[in-house]
Amino acid sequence: MILLRKPWIWSWAAAALTFALTIALTSGRGGSELAYAALSFGAFAAIVGLGQMLVITLGPGNVDLSIPATMTLSATLALKVMASEPGTAFLGLVIALAVGFGAGLANFALIFLLRLPPIIATLAASLIYQSLAIWSNRGLRIKPPEPLADFATGRFLGLPNVAWVGLTLAVAVWIILERSVWGRWLLATGQNMRAARLAGVPVERVRATTYVTVATFAGLAGYLLASFSGGAALNMGAEYLLMSIAVVVIGGSSIAGGDSNVPGVWGAALFMFLVVSMLNSYGAGAGVRNVLTGTIVIAIVIAASTRRLRP
C-alpha cells in the first residue's frame, strides 16, 4: 500500500489504463506501435514538463509561460543556421541551447530587476521571442539535416532516441533534486522563501538557475521536435504551454511549490498522449474529447492530492 501513497502513481495508473482501453479496441493488436508512439511524443512533453516542474517548485506565482515561444525561437534559429547541411547537427544543438539559455536569463532579468510577477514577465517576453522567430525567418519551414532527422526519429534498444534523451534528463533532474545541495535549496525556497533566505539559502541564485534551466530545456525540446517533425513552424510550441503545466500537476507535484515529482511528469506525459489517442480511437468528437480530457485530468489531480494529505 505504500505505493498508493506516492502521488506519482496516479498518473502512471491512468496512463496504463488508457493504454489498455485503447488496445482493447483492437484486441491486442498494435500495442507496441502505440507504446512506441507514446514514448516518442511523450518525450517532448516530458522535457518541457521537467523544466516547468522546477519552476513551479519555486513556489506560488512561479511559472514559465514563455516555453512555447522559446521552443519556436530556438528551433527556428537552429534550423536556419544548419540550413539542412549534414554535419551541422552539433552546431544547431549549441545554438538551440544558447538561445534557450539567453531566454532564461532575459526572463529572470525581467523578474528580478523589474520586479515583475513571473506570469507577466514570461508572457511579455514570449511575445518578444515569438516576434523574433517570425522576424528571423518569416515562418519558412527549413528541413533538418538528414542525419539529425534520422536520429530524432530513430530508435536505440527498441526505444525512441528522443525518449532516451527525455529519460536521461529525468534521471539527472531527479538526482539533482534528491541528492544535491542545489536541489534541497530549491525545495526549501519553494516551501518558504523567507525562511529559506533567513537560513542562508541564496534564494535569488536558485531562482535564476531555475529560470535558465527551464528555458534551456525548452530550447532542447524545440530543437528535437523540429528535427523530429521535419522543420520548425511558428506555431510548433503552442500546445506545450498548457501541456507543460498539466503534466506537472497530473504528475503529482504540488502547484503550491516546494514538492516536486519527477516520475509523475513522465507518467503524465505518456497519459496526455494516450488519452487523446484513446478518445480518437473510440471516435469521440472534438467537444466530447475536450470535456472528457478535462474531467479525467481533474479526477487524477484530486486523487493524487488527497493521498498527499496523509503522508
Place this chain on the structure above:
Amino acid sequence: MKISKLLLGAAGLALVAGLAQAGSHLQDTSGKRIALSNNYAGNSWRQAMLQSWEEAAGAAVADGVVAAADAFTTSENQATEQAAQIQNMILQGYDAIVINAASPTALNGAVKEACDAGVTVVSFDGIVSEPCAWRIAVDFAAMGKEEVDYLATRLPDGGNLLEIRGLAGVFVDDEISAGIHAGVAEHDQFKIVGSVHGDWAQDVAQKAVAGILPSLPDVVGVVTQGGDGYGAAQAFKAAGRPTPLIVLGNRQDEMQWWADQRDANGYETLSLSIAPGVSTLAFWVAQQVLAGEEVPKDLTVPFLKITQDTLDEKLAGTPVGSVANVMYALEDAQAVIAGAK
C-alpha cells in the same frame, strides 16, 4: 511657371489614376488609405499572406493608386483585441479596412461602426457576417468534397479513409469536414474509419495520426485540410505502414515530399488549398469599391489546385518552407467582380 508645373503634376496624377481605373465612370483613389486588420500571423500561410499584401499593396502605393496600404496584426488572436484595432483604424481615418477576422460574428459591432463612419469594410478568408461588409469567401465545403471526388476516380473500389481535421471550433474546419462527409455519402464505397484534429500543423497532425494508427484497419486514403499531409506521411512511415493516397495542401514540404515519392515510386495525388495571395484580391476589391465600382457583397475566390502535371512548375515557384501562391492583380479582381454580378 508655377502654374504649368501644377498642370503637369495634375496631368501625371490623372494618368496614373486612369491606369488604375480602367474605366471612365470610376473615381480617383490616389488619396485613399486602406488598412489591413489581420488576427493572426503565427504560421507560414499567414506569413505568406502578409508578404503578398506587402508586395502588391506596396507597389500600388508606389504607383500612386492609393495613398497608403498598411498592415496590422493583433498579437493574441482575440476577437476583442481585433475589434479594438478596427476602432483605432476608424479613428485614424482610413477609407477602407480589409479584414481577416478572428470570428465571423464577434467583430460585427466594430464592423458596423466602421460602416456607419463611412469606411468600406472588405473581409476575406476569415469573413464577417455583418451585412454592410463585403465578403471574399472560399467554398470550403466544395474543397472537401473535391478531395473525395478525386479519391473516387483514383480508387474506384473504395476503402477506409482517415480524416485529418483542422482546428476544432473554427468554422473553416467544420465547412471542409462537412464537404468531405458529403463526398463520402455520395461515394459510399468509402468509409471514414478515423478522424483526428491536426490543427493545420505538421507536428500536431503527425502526433495525432501516430496515436490513432495502431487502432485502425488498413487505410487507403487520407483526406486533409492543408498543412497536415507531410506529418501524416511521416506517421505512416514511422508505423511501418504502406503510404496511402494522401490529399495534400500546397505546402512546399508536402509538394517536395510528393515529388520525391513520384520520382521514387510513381506516387500520384492531388493538392489543393487557398492561395495566401487572396489578401491581394481583397486589396483590389477594396480599391474598386473606393473607386465607386458596384461590387456585389459576396464574392467567391477559387482554390488553388495542383495536379501531377503542374507539380514541378508550382514547386519551382514556391520558396522553400512556404506555401504555393497566386498573386491577384487589378484585372483578376475585376474578373471576379464581373463574374459575381
